[in-house]
Amino acid sequence: MRSREEGAATGPDRATTGSDRAPPPAEAGTRGGEIPQELHAMGDRGAPPVQENPRHTRYHPKWHRQPTPLTWWTRNRRYRAFILRELTSVAVLYAAVLLLIHLLALDRGPESHAAFQAWLARPGVVAFHLFVLAALLYHTVTWLNLAPQAIALRIRGRRVPSRIVLLAHHFAWLALSAIIVAGLLFALGDPGEAPWP
């Protein structure tokens, strides 16, 4: 069990929690001013000894703070899924930049584009891009799955069931993907050797 020891005596330990929660209200004598001194003195009789700590009062000794480990996101499966989901933003950034590079390569002419295609076809690059694609798919699935929670659609006062919202989102994704794939196949394919009849 790890715990912060002396930190609590001088207020919440910022170094380990990174937080600055206000100290418990009664600790710093906010109540002390209202309670007659006799009662404080009284409290010291017949009670067990308290660890030396100048901030302690009899009735509000010390609050213990459990530190948050830097690896809090490894705590359970859902936290891990969450951090992976958040990290897919890097894949989005990469894809956006690569799109831009792709456009530039196209714009600079057939040689430049061919060189870029050759780079794309290198096994290591393909493997990396498969990984990027997996991350992008993970982004898509997690993003669309959360949509029903963020969107409260009401039709004639009744909430549209989240299953419908979910299905609508996934359907939109599939439909849009189909359009993109068809458009690209049309543009990419050599008219002579079109992959479709």
Next chain:
Amino acid sequence: MALKPPREPLVWALFSAGGMVAALVLPALAGILWIAAPLGLLGPLDHEGLRLLAVHPVVRIGMGLLLPLFFFHWAHRFRHTLHDGLQLYHLSRFIALVTYGVALGLSLGALWILWSLG
């Protein structure tokens, strides 16, 4: 009240819009452009056809909208990932400046490139 209006709604809106369009279009684009095509699954490529598509005004305007959204999606999400994931609360302002700054720079760069295409 001397409080400034919060800018969070703006960056959150950009993040959300970016997340949604990224979810809807990126897997298909990435799958075709960077996996299927280079592997030759689609047969020989028509460079000119693709170029014409790329410089088509509709695609350029579309990209001009999408790319900044992708960048801001990353900026906002990555800002929180760094900030919360590594508990860098004391660097809060710095992280925000860097992430949104990078997104802004990339967006302007992308717009300039798209403008000068063709």
Next chain:
Amino acid sequence: MELGPRDRLSQAFEGEREKGRTIEGPYGEVVHLDLRHLGEKVIDEKLPFVRELCRKYEKIDPVEELIPVRPVVHYMIGGIDVDMDGATSLAGLYAAGETACININGANRLGSNSLTALLVFGARAGRAAAEFARGSGDPPRSVLAQALEEEERLHGGVLGRSTEGGERLASVREDLLATMESRAGIFRDEAGLRAGISEVEELRRRFADVALDDRSLTFNTELAHGLELENLLDVGETILCSALERTESRGSHQRTDHSGRNDADFLAHSLCYREEDGSCRVEFEPVTITRWPPAERHYGG
């Protein structure tokens, strides 16, 4: 009968038990409540919480299964005697909620009366207490002296007791529960109530031997439970003594040796006082009738 009030239902349960028609359950005898005829839709709309409780705690679904039920103590009808503003006879002491007896319950609490007791009379008590506090200065030294005395009692008397070979808090509490349920439960009679009073006396003796494990002054829940048990003994005795003096049957107070309501003698609140020697003295204060005089109760079903 299912639509009847709680006291009638509990009495009916006792009747069934006497006829040997109850079912043995792990926590006492039960009868079965059948909601199946309502159907899933009505149950989910009107009784969602009942279904949730059944599923979570009994692992049964009232849509398809019977619910085991038995009477338990649920709410105090009586309490600290207060006026409309929650003020007790002790200046500056206010009570609200289940602690207080605001007298909206009569001899049987109607469902949701607790809400009125809290929202209406709780608010009134809060306002009145604030008003009192605003109008009065610092407490006199005598109050402070009392506070010190009480603290002394807690530290010396309760926390200071020996831990050696003492009685456990929980066993005294459980025995008090058993006494109250059997002696002052759904049906009462003189012999039982007298026996109950002497049992509580005995429990009070045992309570003096209760030793606390917890000597801490930080969130000492055992001390709180101990003080609570001490009060429960008082409350239990108050109930037993008041029930003994009230030789009639009314609402949730049913005397097998005095059946029937007796308005001539008992259309009154029972007020219980502690005498110098520690015994209880019960007095009856006539009910002030304003708009609705009490009448014979009739329920369908």
Next chain:
Amino acid sequence: MENAVDTVTLKVFRYRPETAPEPEYETFEVPYQEDWMVLDALNHVKDEMDGSLSYRWSCRMGVCGSCGMTVNGEPVLTCATYIEDLLPGPIRIDPLRGFPVIRDLVGDLGDFMAKLPRVKPWIIRKEEEPLDAGETLQTPEEVGAFRQYSMCINCMLCYAACPIYEMEPDFIGPAAIALAQRYNLDSRDHGADERMDVLSRKHGVWDCTFVGECSVVCPKDVDPAGAIQRYKVTATMDWFRSLLRPGRSG
């Protein structure tokens, strides 16, 4: 099949500030009963073994929200967590995360109690109507708009589950926001603007990154995470609207 288990081991977090500066775990071997919840086992310890074990509980039926603790790492209501589901044990019981521990399993919830009134969780009317105006009626649909959020029992499991609250305690937190939404969505209420001043400011909804754990642990299916995301949408739309209408304070 006969039941092989007749006892179960509890590994309980103990913190006794007066006598030991460091928290420690204490193990108790308690009898196992099929219908026991974790709280029943703790009550057994307190009643029969060690009366000094401190924790909160009251109703034992998932209504009062006071018996929340961390059981095997998960924030739960101990009155609604079957031991049977945690066998063979040992069962580790900690206080709720994110709250300073006063003693053993008791956390200081003062922070939430201070935050709650800031979101004004009560009906705010533009004009108070006289009593003789009668009730303000609502249709079942109007009640349905906020009903889910009114189920909150303030058990604090959502705060304990929220890593953001744990690290950034100024975050107003899941239950407070869900309760603000409960009133924002009430057809009788006119207080949404007042609440926005708290919810859309620093440490309001924007601290949330939709981990979603609050909704996972909520024993009443309040879905605070959903409430927060929906509020982000509302606040964003409101902000854009205020840009279009500069006269209005944003």
